[in-house]
Amino acid sequence: MNEEIVFHDLECGAYRADLELWRELADEFGDPVVDLGAGTGRVTLDLAAAGHDVIAVDIDPVLLAELARRAELLPVQTVTADVREVRLDVRVPLVVVPMQTVQLLGGKDGRDALFASMRDCLAPGGVFAAAIAEDVEPYSADAMVPFEVAEHDGVRFESDPFAIEADGDAYILHHARVVQEADGSRRAAHRQTRLDRLDADTLEREGAGHGFTVLPRRWIAQTDEHVGSAVVMLGA
Known part of the structure; x- marks a missing residue:
C-alpha cells in the first residue's frame, strides 16, 4: 500500500469523536455536504454511509483516489483543490472542516482566502462549520506519548x-x-x-469580517488521545 495513505490513516483515521456531530449537522442542514481536507475519507465515508451526498475536497490526489476507491457506490464526489481556492459547480448548504484543518492554512491570510472561497460555495442560508483546537499543550521529546x-x-x-x-x-x-x-x-x-494558534472568538470575528453571520458554537469532547474542539458555526 502507498506509504502516504498508510501514514495518513495512522495519524488521522482512528479519530471518531467528531463523527456524530458532523452527521447531526448534515441531517440538520442537508446535502450535498462539502468535507474540506477529506484525506482518505474518515468523515466523508461516514456521512455517505449514513445516506448523505458528500463532496470531498483535498489537495492530495493520492489520498482522494484512495477515498474514491473506498467509497465504491456511496454518493461521493471528489474534488482535488487547495481548500483556499475551492470552486464548485453547485452551491451547497453545509461545509464542514474537521480536525483543525482551518489551522493549517498559514495564518490569517490563508483563512481570508478560505472565507472568500466559501462565500462562492455556500448557498444562501448555508453554514460553514470548522473545528479548532484552542488548548494545545506543548510537550517535549522525552514525553511518553503512544505511537x-x-x-x-x-x-x-x-x-x-x-x-x-x-x-x-x-x-x-x-x-x-x-x-x-x-x-x-x-x-x-x-x-x-x-x-496556527487560533481561538473561536478570533475565527468568528474573521468570518464576520467576510460577511458571515456568527451562529452558536458546537463542541467536540476531549478523549484520552485527543484534545477537545470548539466548532465555529458561520452562516452565509
Whole structure:
C-alpha cells in the first residue's frame, strides 16, 4: 500500500469523536455536504454511509483516489483543490472542516482566502462549520506519548508524535515516521506540521469580517488521545 495513505490513516483515521456531530449537522442542514481536507475519507465515508451526498475536497490526489476507491457506490464526489481556492459547480448548504484543518492554512491570510472561497460555495442560508483546537499543550521529546503502528504485506509502519513546541503564533507538531521492511531494514523521516494558534472568538470575528453571520458554537469532547474542539458555526 502507498506509504502516504498508510501514514495518513495512522495519524488521522482512528479519530471518531467528531463523527456524530458532523452527521447531526448534515441531517440538520442537508446535502450535498462539502468535507474540506477529506484525506482518505474518515468523515466523508461516514456521512455517505449514513445516506448523505458528500463532496470531498483535498489537495492530495493520492489520498482522494484512495477515498474514491473506498467509497465504491456511496454518493461521493471528489474534488482535488487547495481548500483556499475551492470552486464548485453547485452551491451547497453545509461545509464542514474537521480536525483543525482551518489551522493549517498559514495564518490569517490563508483563512481570508478560505472565507472568500466559501462565500462562492455556500448557498444562501448555508453554514460553514470548522473545528479548532484552542488548548494545545506543548510537550517535549522525552514525553511518553503512544505511537501508532500498522502492518501491510510484512512491512511495519510507525508514526510517533514525539513533541509539540510553541513557535510564536503557531505550534509545531513533530512526528517520526518509521518504515521497517520485511527484511528487517528500517528507515525514518521527521515530519513537522505547523498548526496556527487560533481561538473561536478570533475565527468568528474573521468570518464576520467576510460577511458571515456568527451562529452558536458546537463542541467536540476531549478523549484520552485527543484534545477537545470548539466548532465555529458561520452562516452565509
